[in-house]
Amino acid sequence: MENPYQPIKAVVEDIILETSTIKTFVLRPEKELSFQTGQFIELSYPGWGEGPFTPSSDPWVKEKIEVTIMNVGRLTSKLHLLNVGEVVGIRGPYGKGYPLDRFVGKDILIVGGGVGLAPLRSLLFSLFSEMDKYNKVVLRYGARSPKDIVYKDSLPRWGKKEKVDVVVTVDVGEGNWKGNVGLVTTILKDLPLEINNAVAVVCGPPIMMKFSTLKLLDLGFKHKDIYLSMEKNMSCGLGKCGHCRLGKYYVCRDGPVFNYENIKDIHDIWD
Amino acid sequence: MPPLYYLSQEKWRSFLSLLEKDYQIYLPQITGEKGIPCEFGKGLPKADFKLAKYVSSKISELTFNPYRTIEPLKTFYTFPKEKLTSVDREERVAIIGIKNCDLFSLKIQDYVFLKGVVSDPFYKKRRENTLIISGDCSAFKEVCFCLGMEINPFPEEGFDLNLSFLDDGFLIESGSQKGEEIIEKGRDIFPLASAEKISLREKKREEIVRKLSEHINLHNLPPLKTLQKIVKEGFDSPIWQEEALRCVECGGCNFSCDTCHCFLLSEDRFGSAHEQVRLWDACLYANFAKVAGGANPLRYRYQRLRNRYLKKFDFFPENVGLVACCGCGRCIEVCPAKIDIRNVLRKLSIECGIERV
Numbered sequence: 041m042e043n044p045y046q047p048i049k050a051v052v053e054d055i056i057l058e059t060s061t062i063k064t065f066v067l068r069p070e071k072e073l074s075f076q077t078g079q080f081i082e083l084s085y086p087g088w089g090e091g092p093f094t095p096s097s098d099p100w101v102k103e104k105i106e107v108t109i110m111n112v113g114r115l116t117s118k119l120h121l122l123n124v125g126e127v128v129g130i131r132g133p134y135g136k137g138y139p140l141d142r143f144v145g146k147d148i149l150i151v152g153g154g155v156g157l158a159p160l161r162s163l164l165f166s167l168f169s170e171m172d173k174y175n176k177v178v179l180r181y182g183a184r185s186p187k188d189i190v191y192k193d194s195l196p197r198w199g200k201k202e203k204v205d206v207v208v209t210v211d212v213g214e215g216n217w218k219g220n221v222g223l224v225t226t227i228l229k230d231l232p233l234e235i236n237n238a239v240a241v242v243c244g245p246p247i248m249m250k251f252s253t254l255k256l257l258d259l260g261f262k263h264k265d266i267y268l269s270m271e272k273n274m275s276c277g278l279g280k281c282g283h284c285r286l287g288k289y290y291v292c293r294d295g296p297v298f299n300y301e302n303i304k305d306i307h308d309i310w311d
Numbered sequence: 312m313p314p315l316y317y318l319s320q321e322k323w324r325s326f327l328s329l330l331e332k333d334y335q336i337y338l339p340q341i342t343g344e345k346g347i348p349c350e351f352g353k354g355l356p357k358a359d360f361k362l363a364k365y366v367s368s369k370i371s372e373l374t375f376n377p378y379r380t381i382e383p384l385k386t387f388y389t390f391p392k393e394k395l396t397s398v399d400r401e402e403r404v405a406i407i408g409i410k411n412c413d414l415f416s417l418k419i420q421d422y423v424f425l426k427g428v429v430s431d432p433f434y435k436k437r438r439e440n441t442l443i444i445s446g447d448c449s450a451f452k453e454v455c456f457c458l459g460m461e462i463n464p465f466p467e468e469g470f471d472l473n474l475s476f477l478d479d480g481f482l483i484e485s486g487s488q489k490g491e492e493i494i495e496k497g498r499d500i501f502p503l504a505s506a507e508k509i510s511l512r513e514k515k516r517e518e519i520v521r522k523l524s525e526h527i528n529l530h531n532l533p534p535l536k537t538l539q540k541i542v543k544e545g546f547d548s549p550i551w552q553e554e555a556l557r558c559v560e561c562g563g564c565n566f567s568c569d570t571c572h573c574f575l576l577s578e579d580r581f582g583s584a585h586e587q588v589r590l591w592d593a594c595l596y597a598n599f600a601k602v603a604g605g606a607n608p609l610r611y612r613y614q615r616l617r618n619r620y621l622k623k624f625d626f627f628p629e630n631v632g633l634v635a636c637c638g639c640g641r642c643i644e645v646c647p648a649k650i651d652i653r654n655v656l657r658k659l660s661i662e663c664g665i666e667r668v
């Protein structure tokens with residue numbers, strides 16, 4: 041019998057300290073696990089529960105999977121105490137990924153906030169590996185402070201790539217920070233892209249997604265060209281437990297990435 | 312129409328013996344009288360029935376429930392708490408006395424657990440191992456409003472066998488291959504039914520529909536086709552807050568409801584090992600939708616009460632084309648706060664300006 045609730049084992053191969061509250065875990069699942077960028081997994085540790093996380097690694101790499109996790113509560117604080125060699129459980133992947141076919145030939149604006157850059161990193165890897173298909177990638181990332189920036193080494197490298205433009209901002213500047221200061225919406229101006237031929241992908245805390253979306257609409261983005269990662273309480277990941285309902289959708293089944301056109305009329309989507 | 316057979320009261324035990332060979336039988340038993348005091352409920356029966364394991368040596372009197380049992384049918388397919396390990400040892404079960412409201416709910420549960428991304432192996436196995444022997448309703452409780460959901464008080468599909476109570480026995484018909492086989496095996500117990508008995512069943516069916524419609528009319532239930540509109544347009548209505556003020560968050564409405572299906576995956580310690588368990592969950596519980604960092608889109612009780620109605624009358628019609636309410640009235644009977652789904656829908660419809668047709 042195929043038991044969809046039974047996780048497979050995965051060994052922690054490496055742990056990368058991103059910030060004081062965020063770590064990236066490199067996991068090697070006992071079976072190869074292929075996912076599409078934007079899909080999520082249910083990650084568990086016996087006795088500490090299970091939670092949804094989006095792989096932040098390159099989907100082309102099949103034998104390892106990376107997840108970038110912020111320490112916010114019960115399960116995540118336990119995960120942050122793990123050592124290399126320990127074993128976690130994985131179910132999935134679940135949900136629908138980013139619709140890459142709809143990005144072909146377009147300018148792609150990617151807006152990230154905080155740990156919301158995790159799924160976007162996986163998206164960036166996918167785009168970078170077939171860059172000839174896309175016009176341009178414009179990344180705008182906001183973190184709370186310089187200390188809270190994830191993938192610190194990668195960001196400048198990505199910015200040097202051909203057809204890729206990266207700008208980072210922090211809410212509060214600290215120490216010798218010489219970069220932008222202000223919410224991510226403040227760097228959503230003078231964008232080096234053709235809005236009529238662009239799509240925008242947003243992932244971050246709800247409040248950041250809300251104001252970024254409003255800003256994008258202001259700039260002239262059409263509803264149907266904006267993609268949002270919706271976060272809801274999840275349990276099963278399989279469209280059965282009922283926890284993640286958003287209007288007529290289940291986020292785990294029909295998302296987590298949604299076209300804004302499809303969800304804009306649903307009440308309280310930012311709550 | 313498939314052939315109808317006749318099962319006389321004297322042959323009832325032979326029928327059970329026939330079933331007993333292959334199945335653990337569950338039969339309705341009377342458990343007490345609660346009943347809902349209601350101005351429209353005068354003279355309606357109050358007895359409660361529950362399904363109990365049938366042990367042929369122990370049961371002296373046989374009862375046939377005139378209306379649904381107190382427990383929802385879903386208790387045979389998912390459990391309040393269960394280990395999600397192996398399903399190999401599931402017994403074969405025959406349930407007698409299921410009514411049409413519960414057969415309707417099974418369509419909702421089937422959609423959730425059998426369709427979609429994957430089908431649930433635990434549910435599937437139990438579903439396959441269950442023989443459903445339904446029955447026509449010969450009476451109704453105050454809280455019954457199946458007809459309001461356009462569900463008849465007698466089964467027409469979704470059963471393996473159906474029994475229609477006539478004064479001295481039953482008409483029996485099969486509705487599946489499994490049912491067919493039992494009829495075949497028991498041909499000596501069930502002769503073909505006479506035309507007279509068949510027309511008696513029609514009369515009884517017409518009679519209960521008439522009485523039940525009269526009763527439901529007293530409650531002024533808005534028509535089925537308006538319910539989705541009512542709950543959507545009533546999103547910002549003060550009615551949710553008025554009603555939810557009394558809610559004590561017991562979750563009884565969810566647990567007793569035959570269409571509510573939400574669950575939570577969790578784990579339990581068995582010795583030194585942790586095993587996955589599934590618990591029924593309730594959207595009326597405060598943490599149902601809470602996410603990390605303390606954000607909670609269903610923070611307030613009124614939002615959670617409203618969520619229950621939106622799920623039933625908007626989400627399910629959009630996804631399955633059916634409302635997720637069978638009119639069984641269990642949530643009305645169980646609610647200590649006396650939140651009555653009929654009142655909520657009626658109030659919303661009045662506010663919406665929808666006239667009853």
Ligand SMILES: Cc1cc2nc3c(=O)[nH]c(=O)nc-3n(C[C@H](O)[C@H](O)[C@H](O)COP(=O)(O)OP(=O)(O)OC[C@H]3O[C@@H](n4cnc5c(N)ncnc54)[C@H](O)[C@@H]3O)c2cc1C
Nearest residue numbers: 091092093094109110113114115116158272273274602603
């Ligand atoms: C599709 C999706 C992708 C995500 N990707 C990432 C990611 O890549 N990196 C990251 O750091 N975070 C991600 N999150 C958020 C992450 O799932 C939560 O931070 C995590 O579940 C919190 O668990 P906790 O036990 O540490 O928190 P606590 O606040 O202690 O949680 C307590 C309980 O609340 C419930 N709960 C809280 N938040 C959630 C939630 N979001 N979904 C379901 N149940 C919840 C659980 O039942 C949990 O046991 C994602 C969330 C979703 C929905």
Ligand code: SF4
Nearest residue numbers: 568636637639640642
């Ligand atoms: S909502 Fe109430 S009346 Fe409707 S199916 Fe559930 S318990 Fe029965």
Ligand code: SF4
Nearest residue numbers: 558559561562564646
């Ligand atoms: S049964 Fe009544 S009191 Fe209990 S949770 Fe439901 S609405 Fe609230």
Ligand code: FES
Nearest residue numbers: 277280281282292
């Ligand atoms: S997480 Fe269970 S239905 Fe979406």
